[in-house]
Amino acid sequence: MSVTTRPITADGEAQTADVAFAVNGRVRHLALDVRTSLLDALREHLDLPGTKKGCDHGQCGACTVLVNGRRINACLTLAVMHEGDEIVTIEGLGSPGALHPLQAAFVERDGFQCGYCTPGQICSAVGMLAEVKAGVPSHATADVASPRIDPTDAEIRERMSGNLCRCAAYPNILAAIRDVLRGGGA
Amino acid sequence: MRAFTYERATDPRAAVAAASRPGAKLVSGGTNLLDLMRLEIERPTHLVDVSRLPLRDIETLPDGGLRIGAQASNSDAAADGRVRTRYPVVTQALVAGASAQLRNKASIGGNLMQRTRCPYFYDTAARCNKRDPGAGCAAIGGFNRTHAILGASEACIATNPSDLAVALAALEAEIELFGPDHATRRVAIGDFYRLPGDTPHVETVLRPGEMITGVVLPPAPPGGQVYRKVRDRASYAFALVSVAAVVASERGTIRSARVAFGGVAHAPWRSIEAERALAGRPATTAGFRAAADAALAAAVGRGHNDFKIELAKRTLCRTLARAAEQAEATA
Numbered sequence: 001m002s003v004t005t006r007p008i009t010a011d012g013e014a015q016t017a018d019v020a021f022a023v024n025g026r027v028r029h030l031a032l033d034v035r036t037s038l039l040d041a042l043r044e045h046l047d048l049p050g051t052k053k054g055c056d057h058g059q060c061g062a063c064t065v066l067v068n069g070r071r072i073n074a075c076l077t078l079a080v081m082h083e084g085d086e087i088v089t090i091e092g093l094g095s096p097g098a099l100h101p102l103q104a105a106f107v108e109r110d111g112f113q114c115g116y117c118t119p120g121q122i123c124s125a126v127g128m129l130a131e132v133k134a135g136v137p138s139h140a141t142a143d144v145a146s147p148r149i150d151p152t153d154a155e156i157r158e159r160m161s162g163n164l165c166r167c168a169a170y171p172n173i174l175a176a177i178r179d180v181l182r183g184g185g186a
Numbered sequence: 187m188r189a190f191t192y193e194r195a196t197d198p199r200a201a202v203a204a205a206s207r208p209g210a211k212l213v214s215g216g217t218n219l220l221d222l223m224r225l226e227i228e229r230p231t232h233l234v235d236v237s238r239l240p241l242r243d244i245e246t247l248p249d250g251g252l253r254i255g256a257q258a259s260n261s262d263a264a265a266d267g268r269v270r271t272r273y274p275v276v277t278q279a280l281v282a283g284a285s286a287q288l289r290n291k292a293s294i295g296g297n298l299m300q301r302t303r304c305p306y307f308y309d310t311a312a313r314c315n316k317r318d319p320g321a322g323c324a325a326i327g328g329f330n331r332t333h334a335i336l337g338a339s340e341a342c343i344a345t346n347p348s349d350l351a352v353a354l355a356a357l358e359a360e361i362e363l364f365g366p367d368h369a370t371r372r373v374a375i376g377d378f379y380r381l382p383g384d385t386p387h388v389e390t391v392l393r394p395g396e397m398i399t400g401v402v403l404p405p406a407p408p409g410g411q412v413y414r415k416v417r418d419r420a421s422y423a424f425a426l427v428s429v430a431a432v433v434a435s436e437r438g439t440i441r442s443a444r445v446a447f448g449g450v451a452h453a454p455w456r457s458i459e460a461e462r463a464l465a466g467r468p469a470t471t472a473g474f475r476a477a478a479d480a481a482l483a484a485a486v487g488r489g490h491n492d493f494k495i496e497l498a499k500r501t502l503c504r505t506l507a508r509a510a511e512q513a514e515a516t517a
Binding site for chain 1: 189194213215216221224235237265267271274277278281282285286290291
């Protein structure tokens with residue numbers, strides 16, 4: 001990792017570092033102030049505004065992206081910490097002419113109103129379905145020792161609790177996810 | 187966010203050397219630290235990224251215990267087959283915390299080092315002895331509904347937010363530490379956290395530059411294990427009160443019990459008083475209630491949080507009943 005450091009204040013130094021990671025299948029090289037969050041790197045430096053900034057504190061889930069296949073909050077991680085990682089954002093899941101099954105299901109079920117939380121909801125749902133398949137337990141799992149998860153509505157709601165929707169489209173978000181679960185399309 | 191320099195540690199020795207620099211802090215998942223840095227409550231001048239150190243493994247120990255590497259994510263630890271079958275209280279505690287996104291990112295070591303969510307600690311306009319030693323405590327006499335009822339001081343009534351630490355307290359886990367002298371030591375979870383006293387900004391017994399490398403679970407204890415968390419909403423919230431209980435019970439008599447509370451103190455609160463009240467006694471509602479009264483005998487409310495005393499008692503009774511029932515089913 002190449003870094004350049006310049007003093008800026010009495011109590012600290014600003015540092016710029018090179019970082020390379022793949023975003024939606026394409027390797028991107030950036031030179032960033034090390035303070036840059038992954039979210040700001042995506043939105044401000046890579047022109048990928050699909051990932052949304054809601055609270056910027058890890059409380060709303062609007063910034064959810066997939067890193068090496070796992071959903072995380074892009075606001076609470078530094079871009080420089082993602083050297084070599086594979087990142088997928090809403091732009092990488094599907095396009096208007098070729099929607100991801102979850103995108104199509106959200107449209108079909110009207111799983112949004114204002115739409116601001118939707119990219120995070122959909123990325124989160126993609127990660128969530130993979131977690132269910134892998135048998136990752138949740139707070140709604142009656143017997144955490146059981147390696148199989150029965151994806152009940154209670155399980156889906158609990159597993160999606162990190163994504164807030166201020167319009168309260170929750171019933172339709174649940175319906176959209178349930179459709180994809182039944183169809184097996186995710 | 188204040189400026190800092192960043193380095194990725196290549197091995198534990200380099201990490202502790204870098205962490206010994208003045209103003210340095212370790213970062214792994216970053217889910218709490220980066221938030222506090224954005225608010226300028228934490229102001230490290232150097233960040234040492236330990237997330238890629240080879241400390242992710244979960245391994246069975248020769249004595250039948252289990253060692254969870256400090257860099258394992260909360261989700262990996264929760265989903266591990268050995269953890270969920272032999273130490274279900276750990277899995278239950280982990281999945282009761284945060285959101286799936288945060289659990290995917292947050293490390294086990296970082297979970298144990300997260301700071302309190304006392305709103306006055308977060309409000310830089312308010313007085314806080316944790317943030318600014320000597321400034322006073324705005325929570326005492328303030329809106330203190332979420333605050334401590336046990337072991338608090340006149341300097342601080344904040345609570346420890348970790349669910350994991352509560353389960354570890356009931357299991358008598360040890361925290362494995364690696365220091366700048368390249369020595370490894372283990373500290374019992376019961377000795378790892380400090381009560382606030384006059385120095386609430388000093389939260390653990392970690393020495394300068396020391397790093398958590400793992401959590402060591404002793405061989406799984408017999409009986410039922412249950413973690414129960416009570417909060418203001420059904421998911422994705424910190425505990426008002428939580429209880430971890432490990433109960434061995436046969437033919438209606440409790441052979442042994444280990445009990446720890448969360449959300450009530452500056453540290454996970456193991457209750458030896460409750461355990462003594464339970465051992466050898468019948469597993470009945472009256473017995474559970476007697477243990478709960480013993481556990482909370484020294485509790486002090488601060489006004490808004492008075493309800494937590496009764497809530498803690500009832501939560502303990504419910505948790506013990508469930509753990510005893512499980513123990514009976516498997517005995």
